Amino acid sequence: MTSLRNLRRKITRSDAFVGALAAVTRAFIIAYSKTLRIRLEAHADYDALDPSKVLYGFWHGRQFLLVPAFRGSGIAIMTDLSWAGRIQSRVLEGLGYVIVRGSSRRKPARALAAMKAAIESGHPAAFALDGPGGPIHRSKPGVLFLAERLGYPIVPVGTSASRAFSIPRTWCHYLLPLPFSACVVKLGRPLWVTESDLTAEDVDRAVNHVTLEADIEVGLERTVGECGSPKDDV
Numbered sequence: 001m002t003s004l005r006n007l008r009r010k011i012t013r014s015d016a017f018v019g020a021l022a023a024v025t026r027a028f029i030i031a032y033s034k035t036l037r038i039r040l041e042a043h044a045d046y047d048a049l050d051p052s053k054v055l056y057g058f059w060h061g062r063q064f065l066l067v068p069a070f071r072g073s074g075i076a077i078m079t080d081l082s083w084a085g086r087i088q089s090r091v092l093e094g095l096g097y098v099i100v101r102g103s104s105r106r107k108p109a110r111a112l113a114a115m116k117a118a119i120e121s122g123h124p125a126a127f128a129l130d131g132p133g134g135p136i137h138r139s140k141p142g143v144l145f146l147a148e149r150l151g152y153p154i155v156p157v158g159t160s161a162s163r164a165f166s167i168p169r170t171w172c173h174y175l176l177p178l179p180f181s182a183c184v185v186k187l188g189r190p191l192w193v194t195e196s197d198l199t200a201e202d203v204d205r206a207v208n209h210v211t212l213e214a215d216i217e218v219g220l221e222r223t224v225g226e227c228g229s230p231k232d233d234v
Helices: 002-012 015-033 044-048 083-094 108-120 142-150 200-218
Strands: 037-042 055-058 076-079 098-101 125-128 154-161 164-166 175-177 182-187
Touching (some): 015 083, 037 044, 055 200, 076 083, 076 108, 083 098, 098 108, 108 125, 108 142, 125 142, 142 200, 154 175, 182 200
Parallel strands (some): 037 182, 055 125, 055 154
Antiparallel strands (some): 164 175
16 A cells, blocks of 8 residues: 555656646636636726836635736746645746745745745736735735835735636635636736835735725625725725
8 A cells, every 4th residue: 555655656746747737737727718708907007017016916716817817927926835836836837927936834034035036037926915824815924025125016906707616615715717707807006115104904905905896896796704895995
């Protein structure tokens, strides 16, 4: 039994297996995304930004639509050091993203330094603010640290679909848009650390706000926790 387990581990960890699984996953994402009607909307202030000097922030569980919406954009994304992160890296690299391997749990300073280097080389970056494991809808401090050091704005991002399935037993209530649904990706008002005493709570409110706006726009019935109010002053 042990020898079979070791053989299975050797096969599934091999470059050939990881590459094949990543290729299948990438093909599925491309094909599935073609069944969706994705609309990209941006706050008026976003148009004045240098697109290479932006830090995008979104909630974990709302990222599926972002993959096709920003395909080929060269956005830097951090993936963890696990086996699943290795596959995710291969998938996203094939879709035109720049991958930084690291972990906010293990050696977070090194991970932030690697991401900062990728951004300074000319790539915008995107962060699942409450990843990799929650608490849900509470951002980690890394994006604020980078925004302050680099002088770049944080752009809150919300996504939604008119018909979607919330995958059970996922801590983030992962939202998978259903085929042929109307979808929206909304880019909210940019947040500047240099212009105000911006806090993690401010970022949370902004992402909650734009996410709820996206839900309302496509008519998605909210079945998970409250995500803020579109009347909030953000």
